[in-house]
Amino acid sequence: MNVRQKQGQKTKQKIIEAAIALFHERGFNNVTVDEIVAVTNTSKGAFYNHFTSKHExxxxxxxxxxxxxxxxxxxxxxxxxxxxxxxxxxxxxxxxxxxxxxxxxxxxxxxxxxxxxxxxxxxxxxxxxxxxxxxxxxxxxxxxxxxxxxxxxxxxxxxxxxxxxxxxxxxxxxxxxxxxxxxxxxxxxxxxxxxxxxx
Amino acid sequence: MNVRQKQGQKTKQKIIEAAIALFHERGFNNVTVDEIVAVTNTSKGAFYNHFTSKHExxxxxxxxxxxxxxxxxxxxxxxxxxxxxxxxxxxxxxxxxxxxxxxxxxxxxxxxxxxxxxxxxxxxxxxxxxxxxxxxxxxxxxxxxxxxxxxxxxxxxxxxxxxxxxxxxxxxxxxxxxxxxxxxxxxxxxxxxxxxxxx
DNA sequence: ATAATGAAGAGACTACGGTCTGTATCTAAT
DNA sequence: ATTAGATACAGACCGTAGTCTCTTCATTAT
Missing domain, CATH: 1.10.357.10 (Tetracycline Repressor, domain 2)
Structure with a gap:
């Protein structure tokens, strides 16, 4: 796994962890994708590069x-x-x-x-x-x-x-x-x- | 039931029939509320006055x-x-x-x-x-x-x-x-x- | 008859999931 | 070393469900 892929996996993992934590805290429907990318300092582009949907x-x-x-x-x-x-x-x-x-x-x-x-x-x-x-x-x-x-x-x-x-x-x-x-x-x-x- | 209520029920019924027909034709997810109100010559206001959601x-x-x-x-x-x-x-x-x-x-x-x-x-x-x-x-x-x-x-x-x-x-x-x-x-x-x- | 009330409805607006285009940078081929 | 290609990402943009405000006008009270 090269530098680029490693960075990608790191971002993906960061999103997963933050998202799961937020979902657990306030329920799936009360957490927005915008919020997830905000707290992880990423973007819609990053999010949908790694996942096809919020559900995923x-x-x-x-x-x-x-x-x-x-x-x-x-x-x-x-x-x-x-x-x-x-x-x-x-x-x-x-x-x-x-x-x-x-x-x-x-x-x-x-x-x-x-x-x-x-x-x-x-x-x-x-x-x-x-x-x-x-x-x-x-x-x-x-x-x-x-x-x-x-x-x-x-x-x-x-x-x-x-x-x-x-x-x-x-x-x-x-x-x-x-x-x-x-x-x-x-x-x-x-x-x-x-x-x-x-x- | 007075004139006003009668008119309301008529609108509601019109929406129901058109919506059911459209859903049946093309599937629930492929029909928009905007479309339903368009074909019935009503409005979002009318729709959400009678129903709390598209699902309803x-x-x-x-x-x-x-x-x-x-x-x-x-x-x-x-x-x-x-x-x-x-x-x-x-x-x-x-x-x-x-x-x-x-x-x-x-x-x-x-x-x-x-x-x-x-x-x-x-x-x-x-x-x-x-x-x-x-x-x-x-x-x-x-x-x-x-x-x-x-x-x-x-x-x-x-x-x-x-x-x-x-x-x-x-x-x-x-x-x-x-x-x-x-x-x-x-x-x-x-x-x-x-x-x-x-x- | 007149005024006050409040429901039916119109349509602009918001929120949010998802898409699209653009950019920077890493990788690989020559 | 240079260049071409790919990909992680940024963020503007879009589509659609649902909300909010405003208007109209039938109904009711005086």
Whole structure:
């Protein structure tokens, strides 16, 4: 990385940090791009050279979310446990993390952005790590006959993703006034009960 | 209603009809308020006198959705059938209606608006007819022991709403490329299976 | 009949996300 | 060493949602 690129990355990082701090402080919608470039002593030109939109600054911390799942949540899952137990634990840990570390405003902003923008969507990216995590768990679950007959791993993942979306959308809609962890528990208890083999 | 109010309502209606037509024609984001007031020979003043935002013009047709549920879907439910059957049918009819008559762009716009605006939210309005429909069905289901022990009607409604939100959000996100009806079937089969009494 | 009130509406104006053009400077090819 | 190209950045500019002020005129009170 040469001098020029290094300078660019420094500016980009400076903007990210200032923006995230401001968003956290006063909420995404109450922070303007003009303000971000003002406090960082940069310019619109610099900002839009590094990001395609104000929303995209979020993508930075968003990518860290899946990273966190892979690095800190998956290792907590005990491979000796049934897949169902592991799924339940994963969902519990995931939602706890989102509720306590990420917060509803960031979640809301991401959910809003994904709907509004024509640009590339992270939710629709099939290579998203979250999908791999769920897929391999579901695959294993099917092999061990923990799921009802007739389900393909892909279908179960779809169902689970729908559940997550519903729970997270609703939590965002309620501006964090509901308990994400409690609602998640209620929804996925029913969902997983409906998916598992009746014995 | 005096002359003045009558004139006001006439203007409002004119704006609604023109706006809905334009939205339907070219998509919500590609229609500007300036354009709407131009084709209706009105003004920004008139527009914002009747609506608090461009999004709100949608609310008009949105209210018709619940109206439709009450007037056309609920009557199709056979009270002799088990509640579970009726719920399944209701969801099927609901999603078919949304897919074929309302469309993903309108749905997407509503879902986006509900997240973005600080203003009054229709989704959060406890008096929304949809909630009554679901609540009374669930209440009856509990009385007839069709649901697992321990569930309150209120909880089941919450779970169902989460399911709907997830399915509809995802469908909007995919810009109608997935089959809402099929995905709904998959999700709610699992969900209702998990809620019903195991016998 | 006259005056006061206040809603419906017109349209200039503001705020802000995003674009466009221009400039300085680093890098790479000759 | 010189030159051509690329890129980080500055900041003027644009488009559009939403606001503010002002006018008009139906309605109501006196």
């Amino acid at each position: 600054v979020f993508a930075e911390q968003f990518k860290q979310i899946d990273q966190f799942y892979v690095e800190h949540l998956v290792p907590q899952l005990d491979a000796d446990q049934p897949v169902m137990e592991r799924l339940t634990l994963f969902l519990e840990l995931q939602m706890t993390y989102l509720q306590n570390k990420i917060g509803w405003d960031v979640t809301r902003t991401i959910y809003e952005q994904e709907l509004s923008t024509e640009r590339s969507s992270y939710f629709l990216d099939p290579d998203r790590p979250l999908y791999d995590i769920l897929f391999s768990l579901c695959q294993e679950g099917i092999e061990k006959s923990e799921f009802k007959e007739g389900y393909r791993a892909h279908n179960i993942v779809t169902v689970l993703i729908h559940g997550m979306r519903g729970v997270l959308y609703n939590w965002s809609l309620n501006r964090g006034r509901t308990s994400l962890v409690d609602e998640q528990r209620m929804v996925f208890r029913a969902l997983l009960d409906g998916l598992k083999t009746g014995d | 013009v949608f609310a008009e047709q949105f209210k018709q959705i619940d109206q439709f549920y009450v007037e056309h879907l609920v009557p199709q439910l056979d009270a002799d059938q088990p509640v579970m059957e009726r719920l399944t049918l209701f969801l099927e009819l609901q999603m078919t209606y949304l897919q074929n008559k309302i469309g993903w762009d309108v749905t997407r716009t509503i879902y986006e608006q509900e997240l973005s605006t600080e203003r009054s939210s229709y989704f959060l309005d406890p008096d929304r007819p949809l909630y009554d429909i679901l609540f009374s069905l669930c209440q009856e289901g509990i009385e007839k022991s069709e649901f697992k022990e321990g569930y309150r009607a209120h909880n089941i409604v919450t779970v169902l709403i989460h399911g709907m939100r997830g399915v509809l959000y995802n469908w909007s996100l995919n810009r109608g490329r997935t089959s809402l009806v099929d995905e709904q079937r998959m999700v709610f089969r699992a969900l209702l299976d998990g809620l019903k009494t195991g016998d």
